[in-house]
Amino acid sequence: MGKIFRVNMTNLTCKVEDVPAELANLGGRAMTSSIVAAEVPPTCHPLGPNNKLVFAPGMLTGTPAANSGRMSAGAKSPLTGTIKESSAGGTSAQQFARMGIKAMIIEGQPKDDKWYRLHVTKDGVTFEDASDVKGKQNFAVIDAMNEKFGKKIGVVTIGVPGEERLAAANISVKDPDQKIRSHGRGGLGAVMGSKKVKCITIDDTGAGKVEIADPEKFRAAAKIFAKGMLDHPVTGEALPVYGTNVLINILNEAGGLPTQNFKYGACEHHDMVSGETMHDTIAKRGGKTKHGCHAGCIIQCSQEYVDEAGVYITSGFEYETVWGLGINCMIKELDDCARIDNAMDDIGIDSIEGAVLIAVAMEAGVIPWGDGKETLRVMNEEIGKCTPIGRILGNGTASVGQAFGLTRVPVVKNQGIPAYDPRSVKGIGITYATSTMGADHTAGYTIATNILKVGGYVDPLSKEGQVELSRNLQIGTTAFDSTGMCIFIAFPALDIPEVLPALVDMIAATQGTSLTVDEFMGMGASILKKEKAFNTAAGFTNEDDRLPEFFEYEPVAPHNALWDFTGAEIDEVWNF
């Protein structure tokens, strides 16, 4: 049976607890959101002693199920003020799962100024002095821990902006290549910093295998599941070849590519930073066009981007980051974008929030449009070192907009809007407005159906069908986010009828339950409602489920589209 590690930073104790019955079969987002909803006072200050930071591997993490190695982190977000779950690849999830740790809850707050490293083994957590890594950025922390423990050690870390509790700070997780994956969104790095936890080291010595109650049923389902992933053209071919950045060109052609801080919906230099160009550049320079964020990934959508001499610049260089820098900030040189991406990994800033806030800073005149070199300097020297201007920027897009008196500030619940314009891709606007997480494309990825024609087709420029589409995807995504699975399994799951039942059968076989697809989706719906109830208790109302006003009066080219949903229409999302 699994266990929960309860780590108290006030009195520096770790209790190893049994998993209560109501949490027994949960994982990932279902686990973190259930614990946060049950234990965190919704009105608490996110950086105060009453917030809790929860890590939980997914229901299938640690099993042989393909693409199941992701970890959820949850808390009340200092960026949005809402409940938050953010998922990451890397090695920590599988280490936790194999050690039987269903969740680790970090609560309380030290009264003094001392910084700690939490050292996790299968038996519990010890509290180590972190003064040797305090003030270091993420890659230096990983190097120091590798030197101390060897390369098998798991590392979860925050950079200086996390220590200084900036609201765009993320939590970084070491990946199988000693690089970084991130619990990116919502400022969870600031919560970790508020607990004075600089890093977490994970030594999985003595860890066993994740127990599977019905191995035969599991094997049969796993085979069907993996076949679906490889057969589907998106997960089997497009993602491995081009990575997520293949989206630049299709969003540009469809007029949904936010350009120059959401002024336009298409960008003249789009092909300079497109997935096709990135693939050709990496291939020509001898980098890696395929790469996985965790062991057991069969999609391999990541990559290693190298410079002209073949020297590593960055990895996990995703569409949203390339869009944010290359298109929304107008930084035309892909090499500059790659260096900024790496800097954001190093200092520990969410690469979506980081890119969206820089565009607003460019609009404010802090950085010239398209100036990649200055953006890199600002990342490392201002935000990375938490100078006064660095703090204004590093507290997120809304902070920058407010500091400089701007109105074109693309946020919902203070979280930066990512790479799809809600005026010309209306389904995603409904997701941005209503997600329990603030503006988050992954919370209900209508791009699949609005733009890519996966899971059917709903016209992106029409209001019809968008609310229902977003609602169904938000429920399904909440369920998927609880499994430890990569979100891209949704592409085959939407198109190939056998994939979702196979996923549910793997969970049932692992747990020894008779879980059905309907029950699995019902779990997604109930967790989503639990998150919504937390936000309501924290003071949010339907009036917070709205897009920034400028989307209603600034039409976006080339379709001259406006955001034209009424509040009552948006609120229908919650009618389930």
Place this chain on the structure above:
Amino acid sequence: MKITLKLFATFRDNRFKVAEREYADNATIGTILEELGISEPELGVALINGRHVVPTDALVDGATVSLFPKVGGG
């Protein structure tokens, strides 16, 4: 009629990125697919002037046509 034809992802392999081409007045998206040797199941998304269309839809003089295989990300 004159069409600006743009190809993306694997559709570019051994073909081209963008070309100005002439088509007969009754031509459709299907006509272009046939000419390029792309089967309908291979097609992910076809756009005329940034709007989603299907293979039976007619071309319009002066339009930009964008063709993608099945792609995804996010």
